[in-house]
Amino acid sequence: MIAQTTSDPAERGALAFVRSAPAPDLPPPMASVGWIGWLRANLFSTPFNSFLTVLIVLLLAWVIPPVIRFLIVDAVWTGADREACLSLPAHPHVGACWAFVRDRLAYFTYGSYPISDRWRVDVFFIMLAFGTAWLLWLDAPRRGLGAFYFFVVLPVTSFFLLYGLPPAGLEIVDTARWGGILITIVVGWVGIVISLPLGILLALGRRSQMPLLKVLSIAFIELVRGVPLITVLFMASVMLPLFVPPAWSPDKLVRALVGVALFSSAYMAEVVRAGLQAIPKGQWEAAYVLGLGYWRTLGLVVLPQALRVTIPNILNSYVALFKDTTLVFFVGIFDFLRTIEVARADPKWATPVTSTTGYAFAALFFFLCCYSMSRYATSLERRLAAGERR
Amino acid sequence: MALGVESGPPKIPLARDPRFRGLATQLVLFGVLALVAYLLVRAAANNLARANVATGFGFWNQPAGFDISQTLIDYSSATSTYGRAFWVGLLNTLLVAVLGIVFATILGFIIGIARLSSNWLVERCATGYVELVRNVPLLLQLLFWYNAVLKALPDFRESIRLPGGVFLNNRGLFLPAPDFAGAGETMLIAFALGLVGAVILAALAPHRRIVAVGAAALVLGFPIAAFLLSGAHVTFEYPQMSRFNLRGGIEILPELAALVVGLVIYTAAFIADVVRAGLQAVPRGQVEAAYALGLRRLYALRFIIVPQAMRVIIPPLTNQYLNLTKNSSLAVAIGYPDLVQIFTGTVLNQTGQAVEIVAITMAVYLSISLGTSFLMNIYNARMALVER
Numbered sequence: 043m044i045a046q047t048t049s050d051p052a053e054r055g056a057l058a059f060v061r062s063a064p065a066p067d068l069p070p071p072m073a074s075v076g077w078i079g080w081l082r083a084n085l086f087s088t089p090f091n092s093f094l095t096v097l098i099v100l101l102l103a104w105v106i107p108p109v110i111r112f113l114i115v116d117a118v119w120t121g122a123d124r125e126a127c128l129s130l131p132a133h134p135h136v137g138a139c140w141a142f143v144r145d146r147l148a149y150f151t152y153g154s155y156p157i158s159d160r161w162r163v164d165v166f167f168i169m170l171a172f173g174t175a176w177l178l179w180l181d182a183p184r185r186g187l188g189a190f191y192f193f194v195v196l197p198v199t200s201f202f203l204l205y206g207l208p209p210a211g212l213e214i215v216d217t218a219r220w221g222g223i224l225i226t227i228v229v230g231w232v233g234i235v236i237s238l239p240l241g242i243l244l245a246l247g248r249r250s251q252m253p254l255l256k257v258l259s260i261a262f263i264e265l266v267r268g269v270p271l272i273t274v275l276f277m278a279s280v281m282l283p284l285f286v287p288p289a290w291s292p293d294k295l296v297r298a299l300v301g302v303a304l305f306s307s308a309y310m311a312e313v314v315r316a317g318l319q320a321i322p323k324g325q326w327e328a329a330y331v332l333g334l335g336y337w338r339t340l341g342l343v344v345l346p347q348a349l350r351v352t353i354p355n356i357l358n359s360y361v362a363l364f365k366d367t368t369l370v371f372f373v374g375i376f377d378f379l380r381t382i383e384v385a386r387a388d389p390k391w392a393t394p395v396t397s398t399t400g401y402a403f404a405a406l407f408f409f410l411c412c413y414s415m416s417r418y419a420t421s422l423e424r425r426l427a428a429g430e431r432r
Numbered sequence: 433m434a435l436g437v438e439s440g441p442p443k444i445p446l447a448r449d450p451r452f453r454g455l456a457t458q459l460v461l462f463g464v465l466a467l468v469a470y471l472l473v474r475a476a477a478n479n480l481a482r483a484n485v486a487t488g489f490g491f492w493n494q495p496a497g498f499d500i501s502q503t504l505i506d507y508s509s510a511t512s513t514y515g516r517a518f519w520v521g522l523l524n525t526l527l528v529a530v531l532g533i534v535f536a537t538i539l540g541f542i543i544g545i546a547r548l549s550s551n552w553l554v555e556r557c558a559t560g561y562v563e564l565v566r567n568v569p570l571l572l573q574l575l576f577w578y579n580a581v582l583k584a585l586p587d588f589r590e591s592i593r594l595p596g597g598v599f600l601n602n603r604g605l606f607l608p609a610p611d612f613a614g615a616g617e618t619m620l621i622a623f624a625l626g627l628v629g630a631v632i633l634a635a636l637a638p639h640r641r642i643v644a645v646g647a648a649a650l651v652l653g654f655p656i657a658a659f660l661l662s663g664a665h666v667t668f669e670y671p672q673m674s675r676f677n678l679r680g681g682i683e684i685l686p687e688l689a690a691l692v693v694g695l696v697i698y699t700a701a702f703i704a705d706v707v708r709a710g711l712q713a714v715p716r717g718q719v720e721a722a723y724a725l726g727l728r729r730l731y732a733l734r735f736i737i738v739p740q741a742m743r744v745i746i747p748p749l750t751n752q753y754l755n756l757t758k759n760s761s762l763a764v765a766i767g768y769p770d771l772v773q774i775f776t777g778t779v780l781n782q783t784g785q786a787v788e789i790v791a792i793t794m795a796v797y798l799s800i801s802l803g804t805s806f807l808m809n810i811y812n813a814r815m816a817l818v819e820r
Contacts, residue, residue, distance in 0.1 A: 084552035091551045098553050254458040258465075268801035269794045270758035276776050277794070280786040284479050285472040365569040372764060379572060386579075398580040405568045405576070412567035 112137040113402065120144075127393040138399040142391045149385060150403075153221010153376045159213065163224050166200050170231065178418060180425070193235055204228070217295040221376035223407070225295075229302055229367040229377065234360055236303040241310025242345070245318055248311065259311070266308035271369050275301040279373040298370045306363045313359050317352030318344065350426065357419035361412045379404060476787070483784075491783045492518075498778050500769045502685055514779050521774035522796060528688065528770060529757040532695040536756060537749075539696060540703025547708045558704065565701035571762055573698055578690035578766040585686075588678055597670040597681075605684040606671040618662055619655040626654035687768035691760065699756045706752060710745035711737065743815050750808050754801055761797075771796060 073082055086092040116137030118127045127139035143150070152160050173196050176188035204224075206214035220228070247259030266274060278301030283291045292300070321344050329339035349356070368379045376384070382400040385391065446452055480487060492515040499509045504523045507516055546558035565573075583602055586592065591601040599606040612619060630647035659666075671681035714737050722732035763770040764777060771793060780789045 084550070087550060091549075091554075094549075094551050094554050098557055102557075252454050252458050254462060258461075264802070265794075265798065268798040270761040270772070270797060272761045272764065272772060273776065273790060273794050273797065276772075276780075277790045280780070281790060284476045284786065287475055288479065288482075361567070365567075368569040368571040369762075371571065379569070379575070383575070394584065397584075398576075401572060401576040401580055404572055408569055408572065409564065409567045413563060416567065 111135075112398075124389075124391050124393050124396075127391070127395055129394070136393070136395055138402060139391070139393060139395050140399065142385070142396055142399055143403045145391070146381075146385045150222045150378060150381050152224055153381060154219045155221065155224065156213075156215060156219065159215060162203050162212065162215075166203055166224075167227075169196060169200065169203075170227070180422075193239075197232075197235055217293055220295065222381045223378050225370070225375060226364075226367050226378040228295075229299060229370055229375075230360075230364045232299050233302045233306045233363045233367070237306035237310040237363065238356070240303070240307035241314050244307060244311035245314035246340070248315055249318060263308045263311050266305055267312070271301075271305050271366055272372055274305045275369060275373050277301065278304070294374060298373050298375050301373075302363070302367065302370065305366070306359070309359055309362070310356070313352055313355045314348065316355065317348035320351050321348050353426065354419040354423040357415060357422070361415050361419075364412060364415070365408065378407070480787075485784045487785070487788070489788055491779075491785060491788075494783075496779070496782075498782070500774060501767075502688065502769055514783070517774050517779060518771070518792070521769060521771035524769055524774075525757070525760055525763075525771040528691055528695065528760045528763065528768070529753075531692050532699065532756050532760065533753050535692065535696040536699040536703055536752075539700035540752075541707055543700055543704035544707025544711070547704060548711055562701045562704050565698055566705075570694065570698045570759055571765055574690060574694040574762055574766055577694045578686065582686040582690050588673075591673075591678070597668070599671050599678055601678075602686065603677070603683075604686045605689055606678050607682040607684065608668040608670045609680070609682045611667045611669055612659065612662070612665065619658045622654035622658035623651065626651040629654070685768070687763070687766050690766055691763050691768050691770075695756055695759060698759070699752055702752050702755070703749060706745055706748045707741075709748075710741040713744045714740045746815070747808060747812060750804060754804055757800060758797060 070079075073079060085095045114137070116133075116135050117140050118136060118138070119140050121127060121139075121141035122145075126141050127136055129136045148160075152163055155163055173188065173192040176182050177185065177192050182188060202210070202212065204215070204220070205217070206212045208214065244259050244263055247255045248263060250256050250259070275298060279294065279297045282297050282300060286292070325343055325347065326339060329343040334342065368377060370377050371380050371383075382404050386397045386400045493513050495510070496512050496514050496517045497509055498517075500507055500517065500520055502524060503520050504527065505516075505520060506512075507520050543558045543561060546554050547562070549555045549558070585600060585602040588599075588601045588603055591599040591606075593599060597608045627650075629650040633646045633650065634643050669680050671678045671683075718736055718740065719732060722736040727736070760770060761772040764773045767773065776789055776793050780786060783789070
C-alpha cells in the first residue's frame with residue numbers, strides 16, 4: 043500500500059512512500075453485485091435457503107404450466123354449445139371453456155332482468171362507478187357533495203331506476219328477476235351504505251354513559267358477531283315475515299338485505315369503536331369547553347378524526363362484506379355465484395370443464411374487486427400515515 | 433348578571449341538565465323498544481296461530497325420520513329423535529372445527545414465517561398465496577373444491593391408490609382402520625383422562641414450561657400406556673374393493689374432505705397474516721440484544737422472540753379459530769351434515785318451527801363464541817405484561 047514508486051525524477055528526493063492521490067476503488071467482487079449478487083443474497087444465502095429455492099422452483103414448475111395451459115393455451119374461446127368444449131380426438135386436451143362464459147355473460151351480469159330494460163342496469167352501474175370514483179379519488183373536487191351523492195342521491199334514484207317508477211315510464215321489475223353481478227353489487231353496496239351510519243351509532247351506543255343504551259348496543263354487537271352470517275340470513279328470511287303482519291311481508295331480497303346490513307353493522311361498529319378509542323379524551327373536553335354540545339362535538343371534532351384513522355379498516359371490512367354477499371345464495375337469491383351454479387348445470391353447456399371455468403371466472407371477478415379494494419386501502423393507509431412519519 | 437355571593441353550583445334548567453336528559457332519553461328508548469317488541473310478538477303470535485304452527489320445544493323428542501350421511505354417535509332415521517339429530521349435527525360441526533383448526537394452524541404458521549423469509553422466492557410465493565386466497569370468497573372456494581375437484585375424481589373402480597392401502601375416488605377417501613382388538617375403548621378413556629389431567633395441570637402448575645411438557649406427556653402417554661398394557665395388538669382393516677363399492681376401513685366423505693380443505697386453505701391465509709404481524713411486533717432491539725448476549729439463533733427464537741410474539745398472536749389467532757368454526761356453517765352449500773344443514777335445514781323444513789330452531793342454532797354458536805372470549809380474557813389477564 044505504502045510503497046508507491048514514481049518515475050518522476052523531481053519527486054525522487056521527496057517522501058516517495060507517501061501516497062498523494064487516493065487509489066481508485068476496486069470493483070466490488072463479482073459475486074456481490076449485479077444479478078449474481080442479487081441471487082446470492084436473496085435466493086442462495088444459506089444452504090437451507092438454496093434448498094428452499096430449489097424446492098419452490100420445482101413446485102412452481104409443477105403447478106404453473108398446467109394452470110396456464112388450462113386457462114389460456116388449451117382454452118376454447120369460441121363456440122355455440124357444449125360440442126365446442128368436449129374432448130374430441132381432434133383436440134384431446136380441452137382447457138377452460140371461455141365460450142361458455144361468453145355465451146352466458148349477459149345472464150351472469152343481469153340474471154333474468156328483462157332484456158329490453160337492461161339499459162337501466164347499465165345506467166345504474168355507470169352512476170355507481172361515477173360515485174365510487176368521486177369518493178375514492180382523494181383530490182377530486184367537492185368530495186362532500188360526492189359523499190352526499192353516494193349515500194343519499196344514488197340510493198333513491200337507483201331504487202326507482204332498478205325497481206321501476208310507472209309514472210316516469212319505468213316499468214316495475216320484480217326483484218325475483220334481478221340476478222347475477224347486479225344482485226352481488228346491490229347487496230354489497232346496500233350493506234356498505236347502511237352499515238357505516240348504523241355502525242357509527244352502535245359504536246357510540248357502546249361507548250355511551252347511559253347504561254341502557256350501552257347494554258343494548260353491546261348485546262346486539264356481541265350477539266351478531268357471535269353467530270355465523272348464514273344463521274342471521276336464515277333468521278331474516280324465515281323469521282322476518284313472522285314478525286310483521288302478512289300484508290307487509292317484505293320480499294326475499296329485502297329480507298336478505300336486512301340480514302346483511304345488520305350483520306355488517308355489528309362488525310362496522312367494532313371498527314369504528316377502535317377509531318373512537320384512538321381519539322384522546324382531551325379532544326372531547328376541549329370541544330365542550332368551547333361550548334359545543336354532544337352532537338356538534340361528535341360531528342365537527344371527534345368523528346372526522348376517528349374515521350380518518352379507521353378508513354383503511356373500514357375499507358377492509360367492506361372487502362369482507364363484499365365476499366360475504368355470496369352467502370345470500372342460501373336464501374334463494376340469484377346472486378352472481380348462484381347464476382354460475384345454475385349455468386354450469388345447464389345441459390347445453392355441461393362438459394367436464396364447465397364447472398372449473400365458471401368458478402375460475404367468478405374467482406377472477408371477486409379477486410379483481412377485492413384485491414383492488416385492499417390495495418387502495420393499503421395506499422390510503424400509507425398516505426394517511428405520511429403526516430406522522432415526518 | 434348577579435354580583436352577589438352565591439352558594440352552591442349555578443342552577444341548570446331541567447331541560448339542560450345532562451343527568452335528566454340521559455334519564456329521559458333512556459326512558460323514551462325503553463318505551464319505544466318495549467312497544468316495538470310487543471307489536472312484533474303479537475304479530476308473530478297471530479301469524480303462527482294462522483299458519484297453524486306448533487310452538488315450544490316439544491318437537492325435540494319427536495322421531496326425526498330422515499337419514500344423515502355421517503354420524504359420530506348412534507343414529508337411525510327410524511328411531512332417533514330431532515334432539516338426537518341435533519347432537520349429531522353439533523358433533524359433525526365440532527369435528528370439522530377441530531380438524532380445520534389443527535391443519536390451518538400448521539399451514540398458517542408455515543406461510544406466516546415464510547412471508548418473513550429472507551429468501552425472495554419463498555416470500556413472494558407466501559405473499560401470493562395470502563393475497564389470492566384472501567380475496568376470493570370462501571363459498572366459491574368450497575364449491576370449487578367440492579364440485580370441480582373432488583366430484584371430478586375417478587369412479588371407485590378406477591380409484592387412485594395411494595401408498596398404505598389408501599383409496600381416493602369421487603365417493604371420498606378410504607383409509608385403513610386400526611383395530612386394537614378390544615383395547616380401543618380403554619385407549620379412548622385413557623385419552624380422555626389424559627386431557628382432564630392436562631387441564632388440571634394447566635390450572636395448578638406454577639410454571640408454563642411444566643404445563644407444555646406435562647400436558648403433552650399426559651395426553652399422549654395415557655393412551656400409549658393403555659395400548660402397551662393391553663398387549664400392544666394392532667391390526668389394520670384395509671378397504672376392500674367389492675362389486676359396487678369399497679368396503680371396510682375408515683371412509684371420509686368427499687363433503688367432509690372438501691370442507692376441511694377449503695376451510696384450512698382459507699383460514700391459513702388469515703392465520704399467516706396474524707403470525708407475520710406478531711413476529712414483526714417484536715422490537716428489533718430484542719433480537720439484537722439476544723444476539724449480543726451470545727444466544728444462538730434457535731435460542732433467541734425460543735426464549736426471546738416466540739414468547740413475545742405469542743402474546744400478540746394468540747388473541748387474533750383465537751378470533752380466527754372462531755371464524756373457522758362459524759364458517760364451517762357454509763357446509764350447507766356442499767351438503768355436509770353439520771349443525772346448520774341438519775337443524776336449520778332439514779329439521780326446520782319438517783317442523784316449520786323457525787323461531788325455536790334458529791334460536792337454538794344461534795345459541796350454540798353464541799355460547800361457543802362467548803365461552804372462547806371468556807377464556808381469552810382470562811388468558812390475556814395472565815399474559816399481560818407485568819409492569820412495575
